[in-house]
Amino acid sequence: MAESIQAHPHPHGGPHAHEEPGFFRKYFYSTDHKIIAMQYLFTGMAMALVAGFMSYAFRMQLAFPGMHVPLYGLVTPNRYNTLVTNHGAIMVFWVAMPVLLAGFANYLIPLMIGCDDMVFPKLNRLSYQIFFLSVLVLIASFVVPGGGFGGAWTSYPPLSSRGSFSLTPLGASMWLVAVALEFVAFLMGGINFVTTAMNSRAPGMRMYDVPIVVWMIVVASILFMASVGPLIAGAIMLFMDQNVGTAFFDPTRGGDPILWQHLFWFFGHPEVYVVLLPAIGITAEIITVFSRKKLFAYKTVLYTVFGTGVLSFTVWAHHQFIAGIDPRMANVFTITTLLISIPIAEMMFVYIATLYGGSITLATPMLWALAFIAEFLIGGVTGIFLGASGADIYFHDTYFVLAHFHYTFYPIAIIGTFAGVTYWFPKMFGRMMNDTLGKIHFWGTIIPFNFIFIPLFIFGMGGGHRRIYDFTNFPELVPLQKYNVIATCGLLVMLVFQPIFLFNFFRSLFRGPKAEKNPWKANTLEWTAESPPPHGNWPELPTVYRGPYEYSVPGRELDYWPQNAPN
């Protein structure tokens, strides 16, 4: 796949090249938004397997210290650090971002707002190519001399800025380059998403006729563009520190390591919402379709999104409460952090209220969407403990934090993705997935998931702290080791169920029953195109007459009312 970046045309294009581009051109060098979406989706899913395998290796070590992990080997301290660092970084930057933001945004925006492609198809292709390059750099960083970077995904200097501290000089620099390339790719992508969504809506589609998921992706892209700048500046500075010998973050020569933390978290916190919003948007689409209900208070949802977006820029230092920042600042950030619970809580209330009076079918996508709400609520409420500065003194950098953000990121990156993939699979590939296998996979994922992280909450409350490769070195934590064992067993069970999804996915891809245009009887525009939509999406671009959530309108025979139906 590496050659796909090269610009040479496919050698076997042959005489048919005009109507049907060759395999290479069609799948690796296409400017079609759907193909690019697939590239992002598949790359992201492949990276999820990599990061999932990493979590398997270090969870085994944590439950059974010193064991020879099957398929991996001994988890030494530096390997452990590399594993946790890259597990975190991959899951955030190379799974959640490409799948939820780039993958679904690329696929859905043009289809949902009724146009033929992104406004800048070539920029879109370049965005994926740079992203792919960043994947290659990241993978290469694992095998360079010294090994992969092991200074946590936050990459705090001076540990990350000096090879003599981290002992991975090359790995650290390459990791940083990979992250920076990834940011450049998503800046290009973000500009494309926002511009497309703002400018290219179908005729007749007013602002409040845009599906929530598109709004969410647009706001997420804006958050990303507005927050990533300081971190790009910081990454340049850190790279210079590593390789040129400057001292931006080196306290012994006049720099300041806390500055990096601010630069990082100014991006790092909005980043949570960058990946949360698309997932929450996907949920909105699914629960309205499968409960046959209009979304409760569409405009309120938008206001909560804007509120969340703006507030998310004012809360970042809650990651640094005990990091040596001015203690008085912590009070300000406690207030803003707890205030952000209000729009998010309201968004959850809206979704719960949407179910009222519905006619709920528990198909696989709906199960995932409902699980997203149920599980994300746990992540949301446990965040209050950490945003409250007084309690964070104790909880900072414990497994409580870890369990908390896994209860947010897991619903986002994994549950949200499964919800989206199972829901749009018929549109993406023109075939239906198997519902029974989907449900087995669902229960086999959700139940073990809770068995992984609820014990870790308790482990964190008992003082278990993060990024330790062997807790038996700490006498107080030895009695709590049982929670680690439970968590690891949960993980193993969950991993066992994942091949079911892969089997279902690939079998349905080739053998699944053919999908009609609109198998879920949904309103939004993508369901009026062929399944899968051809290049250009529609023979004639649609015109829009109404909002996206007009389900069960009284007086109509059908309980749905497509956006493009004149009456």
Added chain:
Amino acid sequence: MSAARPIANTRSAAGMPTGRLAVWWVIASEIVIFGGIIASYVMFRLSHDAFTAAAANTNTWIGAFNTFVLLTSSLFAVLGHKAAEEGNGPKAARMLYLTSLGGLTFLVVKSFEWTHEIREGFTITSSTFWSFYYTACGLHALHVLGGVIIMLIVAADARKYLELHRVELIGIYWHFVDVVWIFLFPLLYIAK
């Protein structure tokens, strides 16, 4: 691969041509990149006396000359935009060539300035001030360089009356690079 321009690209529901809208988004995300580095610099500058001492060694006259060069090139860029709107492709191209000449002059002057400073012993590792100086100016110079390259491509098209709207787009970007320098100039050269 010369895909035809998608229909999506020709719509403008937000009241602005797509290209211009996108350039404004580029600028928005650039503001925070330069904003991050400038904010960091200002924090250090205000709290370290050593910065003041180090800043005394930058050459105000070279900085002022470069500011003048960029301001003038901006004038050409906007005149090129005016010509493009009047449909005069060759004139727009000429203006863009003059603009990129300004950009190149800026870079040449900058490289002589840096050579001089490095000869005097002020390298990027001399102190945090010089680290910021070279990093911020270097990042800006890369933007100038990128702008010049894109501008030459746009100008070559404009000469053949192709893609005339791009003259304005590259112009907006160029003015932004100019504005960044307008702030870097007093920060690095004047406030001593």
Added chain:
Amino acid sequence: MIESLLPQASSYAHRIDNLFSLIFWVVGFWFVLSEAVFFWLIFRFRKRDGVRAQYITGELKSEKKWITYPHLLVLVCDIFIIYGAITVWYQIKQDLPPAQQTIRVIGQQWAWTFVDPGPDGKLDTPDDIAKVNELHVQVDRLYHFTLESKDVLHSFSVPVFRLKQDVIPGRVITGWFTPTKTGEYDIQCVEICGIGHGLMGARIHVETQEQHAAWVAQNSPVSVAAASAPPAAQE
């Protein structure tokens, strides 16, 4: 709740635990309520033949109140939590009661050095006692600690004290604690600091006055002629 997992051994441990309990009950109430409503709705409005979904826009005031009131209540709860959080934070981090004794804590890759001022009660004198990975303190005595790092970030954490503070190279950070319970407890480094991060544990010995005096007398280095250089951290 935390106290069932880990003893409270400092004068402010119970404050953090109480704050935790406060948040737990407030937030737990909301959580249980929303999940209960959520699952009840899924059950109540499951698809049934011949029953069509209702058309509710949620834009009417009578409908919107179902989310507006809860959300105002959330705001009220937030205010309680903010008040509690800031009070506890102020008492522990912002307010610095006068010290009865000052110790120095130095983090480096990958060990802690604890400097006790020794019999004269002053740091940087020849009778200072420097110990690696072993901190001896006296119960019911208000300690100030100054945190220094020789290389990278560390974080000084004593879970039974509910105490945590990052150690930043280039800065000397001061904090305080008063041990209230004798015994031997863990000290952790909770900020990743390189390969040996997982080994960077230490032990804190909270001793009675007599025990502590005996320890000081036994370990004071003046007799061992280590007076030449005050230990560590003089960079």
Added chain:
Amino acid sequence: MSHAEHTPHAESPAYEAHTHHPNYVKIWAILASLLVVSVAGPFVGIRAVTLITAFGIAIVKAYMVVKNFMHLNVAPRYVAYLVGTMVIFMLLFFAAASPDVMKARGTDWEKPSWLHQAPVAVPAEHGGEH
């Protein structure tokens, strides 16, 4: 966010011309003379004057360039809000990060190397005002 600004859209083909062009050469002349003033500022020798001429004029110049050359005055209003928001975010970042980075002595910390000596290899010239 900016989305919220636009009115129900027209399907207008893009690239409409601006209605008027100001006299760009005149604006350029003003900018150049402002530049002269900002360079001359330090020669007065008063720090306040230097700062005002340097940064006050930088803001004025930037405003003129953005308004006239980049045509922010004819762009839809939300563009100005967008650009302004980004600047405000940076000010916010500065406000929250500066207490930690800029102060040698905070509420509970001090930076010994700042208090005892000039930090870096540059010859220490304390109190050198400019």
